[in-house]
Amino acid sequence: MDIEVAKTLAMAIVVGLGVIGPGIGLGLLVGKALEAIGRNPEAAPLIQTTMYVGIAVTDVLAIFAVVIGFIIKFT
């Protein structure tokens, strides 16, 4: 296999597989947060802040995959 082809394929695979986990995680996280807000609307600001921090921590996994994909492709 040509090295360029291998790099392109590797980037596609890395990004594609890498976002599966964070996707599931984000879905669960926001779903649970919305459930909690639905049960207790007064606590919405607190839940939202915590939710954003949780989103940031989950989100970074997908971003790791994207960055590693870029590093594979462009170096």
Next chain:
Amino acid sequence: MESGLHISLAAERVGSLFGLPITNTVVTSWLVIVFLLLGAIIVGGRLKLLPGKIQNAVEMLFEYLFGHVEQTLGSEKLAKRYFPLIATIFVFILTANMLDFLPIFGTFTLVEGGEHVPLFHAVSTDLNTTLALAIISFVAIELSGIFTLGVLKYGSKFVNVHGGAMGFIVGLLELIGNLARLVSFSFRLFGAIFAGEVLLMVIGSFVPLLLPVPLMAFEMFIGLLQAGIFAILTLAFIKIAIAEPHTSTSSAQVAAH
């Protein structure tokens, strides 16, 4: 890339000063600093008791930020101590991310060895910048823990000899987690902004009309979000760092759960 898209992972060199290379992201960071300084001089130079429109807006922004810091840390004294750092991180990253959408980016180029090098490049797309910010944040977190609790007490969070084998492993994990913050802080900001820039470039080459506009608005939102996340996470980690460590009984309870 072969198809003519100009994507570079590293910042490009535009000149040198006393042998030190000056990259285009350094030039842009100084632009951001000049922008912030001008803003500070214009707004701060004519403070009035009855605020005008600009002063009102800036005061509202900072009162909101201060309220958030105070709510998280739980006391005004602590909030006054840590607010300058948190607000500086937020304002700097926010300004840097917002300036990325000025038309001067990518239009002004220097010709270096027959190659066009853009004079300005988005600050957060250089891993060096985000790593520097991450190191500042990391050092601030650890030092605030050390100065609040003392070296021994703060160190006992990581080298836990009272909680048995389980407590020791938990302490080691905490140490690794602290060090991993450097990576996650810098990669999060770098990855989000860099991926956004590549996305805009790719979309711009496919559909140059209209479609990039809503995506640009989305990227501006991402820039705001990343600035907020960086500041909020620094704040949250400082809060964790200055909290009293668990006593041996409570950490055993935590491990048992």
